[in-house]
Every structure is written in structure tokens, then in C-alpha cells.
Amino acid sequence: MGEVHLCFGDLNHEALWHARDTGPVVEIAQKVVQAWPRGRTLDYLHLPLATGTRPAVPNARALLPLTRLRGLSGNTRLVAGLVHEDQHLDMQRVTLRLVEVALGRRVDVAASCGLGHRSPAAAERSLRTAAALAYAHT
Incomplete structure (x- = not known):
């Protein structure tokens, strides 16, 4: 089973770096895909689109x-x-639609980083x- 979780880091709920668009994430993800061993399955690839304090922006240009x-x-x-606990659900729905249009496929959703860095209340949100x-995506 092969799984890759890309992340911008989360020290005290702050990312180590903030990208203006998804270009750097795509560049790293592309390197992972190219280097993935033949004969091994890459079951999932996680792409961080939000950071600790910054929700993903539903901006088609940034997601291009x-x-x-x-x-x-x-x-x-x-x-x-x-997924970001401090952003309205409708904004995240728009971002999800834009991501899927850009990728040309359906995607799963998750937080940008693990929930262990969040308070119990934030993790629950x-x-x-x-x-x-x-649920709305099925």
C-alpha cells in the first residue's frame, strides 16, 4: 500500500510556507508520481490546498x-x-468543484494537515x- 501526504508543515498552527497558487504542490506531486516504483501501487496522494491559519481560496486561477x-x-x-475549520462550508464546496474541474476527476477531501495539531473543538469542526x-459529494 502506497500513500503520500504532502504538507506545508504546521508549527503552532502556522505553515512553514504559503504558496500563491497550486504550482509548487503540483511540481512536488509530479516528482512523486514520476519516481514512484514500478509494480507498486500509489493508493492515494494528498495535496495540501489550505494551511493551518489560511483556508483554501476558491480561485480558479490559483487552482489552474x-x-x-x-x-x-x-x-x-x-x-x-x-477542509478548514474556520471557513464557511459553501466556500469549501466551491473550492472542491474548482479542484475537480481542474483535475478532471473526482477527489476525496481531508484537512491540509493532520488533526493532531488542532484543538479538540477545531478538529471536530x-x-x-x-x-x-x-456527503453532498456522493
Whole structure:
């Protein structure tokens, strides 16, 4: 089983770096896909689209580099790390739609980083948001 979780870091709920668009994420993800060993399955690839304090912005231009992600198996699940406890659900729904249009496929959703860095209340809000996004997405 092969799983890759890309992340911008989360020290005291602050990312180590903030990208203006998804270009750097795509560049790193593309390197992972190209270097993935033959004969091994890449089950999922997590793409961080939000950071600790900054929700993903539903901006088609910022998400446009996602169109350059190539070489993934149709069996590889892409996970959009866009769930953020401090952003309205409707904004996250728009972002999810834009991500899927850019990638040309459906994606799963998750937080940008693990929930262990969140307070229990924030983690619960993130989980509720993720469930709402996934439920409306089926």
C-alpha cells in the first residue's frame, strides 16, 4: 500500500510556507508520481490546498496548475487537503468543484494537515465539514 501526504508543515498552527497558487504542490506531486516504483501501487496522494491559519481560496486561477498533474493511475485516489475549520462550508464546496474541474476527476477531501495539531473543538469542526463535503459529494 502506497500513500503520500504532502504538507506545508504546521508549527503552532502556522505553515512553514504559503504558496500563491497550486504550482509548487503540483511540481512536488509530479516528482512523486514520476519516481514512484514500478509494480507498486500509489493508493492515494494528498495535496495540501489550505494551511493551518489560511483556508483554501476558491480561485480558479490559483487552482489552474492542477491541470498539469499527469501520470497518475486511475486507481490512485487524489485527496484535496482543503477542509478548514474556520471557513464557511459553501466556500469549501466551491473550492472542491474548482479542484475537480481542474483535475478532471473526482477527489476525496481531508484537512491540509493532520488533526493532531488542532484543538479538540477545531478538529471536530473539521471532521463535520469533511463529512458534509463528502456527503453532498456522493
